[in-house]
Amino acid sequence: MNWLRLISIASLLLLLVPVFVLLYYGLGPFRDAAGFSTQVFRSIELTLFSSALAVVADFILFTPLAYYLARGNDRITESLVDIPVSVPHPIIGVALLILDSPVTPTGQFLLSLHINFYNTILGLVTALVIMSAPIYVKSMQPYFESKDPSSEEFAMGMGASRLKTLYSIVLPNSYDGLSSASLIAMSRALSEFGSISIIAFYVLQFPFYGVSPASVTIYEFFSGNMSGGLNAAVSASAAMILVAIPITLAGHMIRKRNGR
């Protein structure tokens, strides 16, 4: 008897109980048409769209940081990266609200540039970037660390800068790591609620005018602000889980396949 395996599977099942409960009741006894309505699918669309944009931003803005942490020895920066996910997530929503408020100088400046976070796709994506980027960085950093640096050193010896080496040598050989980290970061963005419930409770922009992110829609069903109640909340949750699970599993399987 492999007791370690048995205990591990038991603890994993404990973790997955909420997921199984929602899938069982959402697709079975509590199934409610409102949970699978056009409104819910539009909110899932918005969540997928904004999460995908957030991951593109993660890739562009935070890949150099992950590489810097992998090849440098900057412990302070490394620990600072974790801050956004280590504070209560609504705080990030409040911070974005203040940053973009017309009563603050930063808000006045941003608004003069027509940059508005409140109830916009930009605000939603910005919050998702802040919440998913630490996961992206912490996934890419060990990937870069696991790569033999000799070819990078070779390139630098010929005069290439670190940044040139990253874009010319490292990234073209990192598709697997980038795919895995992006999918894991995207699954984190899909699950976000705290920050976006403050900065983008719903979006007032084409093509998602009046649409809330999926997590907010589920909360709205649950709180009774939208008709359908608990049954609709459970059904919508099941629908969201069915969308999120393949993305999460794909990210982890790519990472596993590459031996990390």
Next chain:
Amino acid sequence: MIELNVRVEVGEFRLSAELQGNGTICLAGKNGTGKTTLLRAIAGLLPVAEGFVKVGGADVTDSSVEERDVVLVTPSTCFPRLSVDSHIMWGARLKGLRPEKEYLLKVKSELGIDYGGTVGSLSRGMRQRVALATALLSSPRAILVDEAFLGLNDREAFVSTYSKHAKEAGVDVVFSSQDEADGKLADYLFVLNNGLATARQRKTSS
């Protein structure tokens, strides 16, 4: 000309070395004697605790890796997704150099590089030839070869041809080997003894 007098510290390991030579230099020593440590210090990949490193007459002790114009080639050095020709020209293009096509073909032919495709699909020995040719065509001040000559089937002929091309281009080559007898392939033999401190140097008969 490579000239150095350094003390390098890596954890508990201490290495003191003095070296002066040009052309092709063989750095010989058994495992753990500090060959790689010394090469990495010359390349700027390890800090020098004390002393100086001069390459091509310039003091590069405090220069960054990308500024000192010294290329380190190891057995695993390569850009696997590039084609052979793109790989060989990579460093030269980066520096804005445009080697004559005849020269490129001559180097490829004499170094035994007669295949196309991507570098990642080649055998290890073939990749090493491509990496060494890449370093050569980028015309650095010096090329440091950390055991990258070892996997080649025609090693002696290859080193001789490589050294000839490097001399023509005014590039010094330092290669490491576990066998002191490889000194015959070089203009200078530099021996690291017993890991820690001493080194001796002599002009070889070649």
